[in-house]
Amino acid sequence: MTASVTRTAHDVSAQALAWLHAHRERGGLPADATAELGDPNGVYKPLGESALAASLVLRESVAGGTELRLARELLDFCWSQFRAGDMLYERQLRFSLMTDPLETYVPFARSGLRHAALDGLLAHTSALRSVRGAEMLPNRRLAVANAARVVGLDQDGRVYDWAALTRATWLAATPEPWLIDWMTGYCVTHTVFHLTDWGARPTGLPEELADYVSTWLPVWIDIWAEIEQWDLVAELMIVGCCLPEPHCAAADWDRLAAAQHPDGLVPRDGDPVADDPDQRFADHQHTAVVAAVAGTLAVSRTLGGTGQRL
């Protein structure tokens, strides 16, 4: 069973990565884009997500040579879109309270693509009480803390109070599992992603929460798979890979593989998929990112990887 999970997860991930790579130009910034970004969720955020997928393929290094090459090229493409970090630097200069330049920088920094001026600016701004006190959802605070950890702003783990940040999340309340909703589902997945740094630190999830997630994750995957919410299902499958005792079920992988299109597109949900190539990419790029990450981590964990390789 484990062998079949490994193979299916690899195939889904490799095809999703190849699809992201093949269509990467559709996700490029306009030539006249500035750091001001009228619509940061339009292209800027998706570029960071593609870079995240590529960086985790490279971090885990469990894919074949082709996939590693595609991941490197995809990462380089995204980095070039951000003008090798200049754009992130300019955006952080212009908007000191915003955390997205730091968060977007993470996959590049993780892969050795650094920007010296941005490093200096982030070290300054991220330590300011004004920035640290900016109001945001609890799981978003964990995203910032993990970003700081990966970029190297919190190397001794003492700058951020991880226990307090964790306690503020929905997950930490170990809530009634039968009242979760779609948006809260995403809050849970991201709480786990950041506490474990995307599966690199499974023990970053406190034991009580790991037990809770292990108990209810199969239910949540089941009910959202039934209504074909593939994006959330694949995020929950990443969560399974982040647990100290990973949950990687063959049936889940067979179902996601069946939903994947022959060209590698992974539909975000059960709605009809557009024919227009640009629209297809805009609609389903996030789910391809999620599927590539889920598959990469599933391969790694089923082969015995336990993270802690930072």
Place this chain on the structure above:
Amino acid sequence: MSPDRSQAAYAASAADLALRALDALQGAGGTAMVADHVERTDDPKAALAAIRIVGADVFAPCLLAGEGLHPADAAAVAQSFAVFPPPVSTPAPPPAGAAEPWLAAWRDWGTASLLARFAGTDTGAMPVGTDADGIPAAAEGTERNGPVTAGVAGALAPRPTGAPQLAEAGSDPAETTWQTWSTRMGQLSPLALPGLESPVHAMARAAPQALARGATRAVLRRDFPTAARVARWLALLAAEGEPLPLDPAPLVEHLRLHGGGPRLALDVAIARRLLGVEDV
């Protein structure tokens, strides 16, 4: 009457009987509610079928509210077995046999077992004594399934073999997943009463997590009737002091406030009794 129409008539009559059981459980007792149900109808056959659909839950007022079993009620339940006799030999458990006849055989066993007990044909005790919590002493004692009960019950409905099977993911996806298993346990919810004991009860005790997952899944799918049926088992385990992965009390209250229909109301009321939640 066509089979479909008779099934609809049976279901409607079962809803009516469930309401009568609910009233009796909530203290509006003192009448022969099962016999009344059969007598005050223009479709006695449907009324007798309804007894078998509601099943052992017609004894819930006896088990949980300290009501005695009216002799006329005992006669009505016995008549239901005479008019709709169970198969002579019990159906094979799935996957060898079809699930539904086997589940029905289990429900019949539960009904026949409690009839034998409360009608006094096994021990002569009617009604059973209850302790200070309103839970029958039999539920907490060791005489969960005495040979006499099984023998007399067997005369009306023999005990089927097997119990719903649960396996680790991947071995037999369709038959033994927690999803299928918990749904079947919900279909056996009339057995989730104190004082009955069987391999089905042993399975419930062995798999509280699968029950809790099944109830959670049903709530999230807005399938409140199934959730309430599975919650019955969780409430029974809670009454027995078994540790559970979730607190059944808010779950049952959620179902009471969100669900509808007589069957769900009866399941919820029984679960509340098991949990010691007082009716307001």
